[in-house]
Amino acid sequence: QQQVKQSPQSLIVQKGGISIINCAYENTAFDYFPWYQQFPGKGPALLIAIRPDVSEKKEGRFTISFNKSAKQFSLHIMDSQPGDSATYFCAASPGRYGGATNKLIFGTGTLLAVQP
Amino acid sequence: NAGVTQTPKFRVLKTGQSMTLLCAQDMNHEYMYWYRQDPGMGLRLIHYSVGEGTTAKGEVPDGYNVSRLKKQNFLLGLESAAPSQTSVYFCASSPGGLGPQETQYFGPGTRLLVL
Numbered sequence: 054q055q056q057v058k059q060s061p062q063s064l065i066v067q068k069g070g071i072s073i074i075n076c077a078y079e080n081t082a083f084d085y086f087p088w089y090q091q092f093p094g095k096g097p098a099l100l101i102a103i104r105p106d107v108s109e110k111k112e113g114r115f116t117i118s119f120n121k122s123a124k125q126f127s128l129h130i131m132d133s134q135p136g137d138s139a140t141y142f143c144a145a146s147p148g149r150y151g152g153a154t155n156k157l158i159f160g161t162g163t164l165l166a167v168q169p
Numbered sequence: 170n171a172g173v174t175q176t177p178k179f180r181v182l183k184t185g186q187s188m189t190l191l192c193a194q195d196m197n198h199e200y201m202y203w204y205r206q207d208p209g210m211g212l213r214l215i216h217y218s219v220g221e222g223t224t225a226k227g228e229v230p231d232g233y234n235v236s237r238l239k240k241q242n243f244l245l246g247l248e249s250a251a252p253s254q255t256s257v258y259f260c261a262s263s264p265g266g267l268g269p270q271e272t273q274y275f276g277p278g279t280r281l282l283v284l
Contacts, residue, residue: 062209085271096173096259096275097212142211146271154219155200155263155271156227159211 057145059160066167072130074163076143079124083145087157088117088128091140100141101128133167140164171195173276175260181282182250190245190279192260199265201243202227202273203235205256212259218243219265250283257281 058077066072076086087102103110103117103126110117116129130137143160176191192201200219204212214227216235224235232254234246243262247254257280261273 059211087272089275094277096261096277098275099272102272154217154225155265155273156202156214156217157212157273158228159204159213161209161211 057160063164072133075127077125085146089142175276179280192243194262198262200263202261203245204259
């Protein structure tokens with residue numbers, strides 16, 4: 054009910070390739086879906102976020118695709134660079150339906166390595 | 170702006186010892202959170218606060234207590250540390266509200282090893 058399932062656990066991509074990370078959720082009350090990026094030894098930082106009223110959001114090389122009926126969303130990194138090597142977490146929040154707590158449920162993370 | 174800071178950066182405890190982790194934010198954020206990060210398990214919410222003087226339980230609250238006496242500070246306490254509490258602890262804050270106000274800003278983390 055509250056879980057967010059993320060795959061793959063790890064991903065190796067060649068420089069210039071496309072990295073794709075997938076997440077699935079069960080709770081239809083989730084209203085806000087952010088992706089966080091974490092470099093080794095650092096805290097996570099917001100990368101991009103989407104609400105279920107749109108099917109896609111793009112910011113630079115990063116795109117979220119959202120499929121409300123399938124309860125799935127994914128992160129696409131175009132033209133992947135070695136500097137993109139990091140751990141990526143998807144998350145979900147009840148947002149406006151969550152009693153104004155902004156609590157996030159995180160996926161288990163994907164370790165991305167972009168080879169030069 | 171320092172953002173979100175955490176003290177200490179690293180600590181080793183023996184089983185049964187107690188300690189307090191300090192989180193401070195200088196962004197005047199209303200909401201603050203404590204997470205633990207373990208390999209293969211992502212980040213799990215321990216406790217959170219939606220304003221000065223308020224606290225609430227998250228997903229994994231057992232063995233931890235928190236206090237938010239000042240808006241800028243959020244303390245996480247371990248009364249009797251156990252090896253299962255070996256983890257990396259992250260504090261986060263957010264402005265509160267919807268839209269950009271939902272963004273959580275994370276601190277650099279505290280590595281805790283309980284022997």
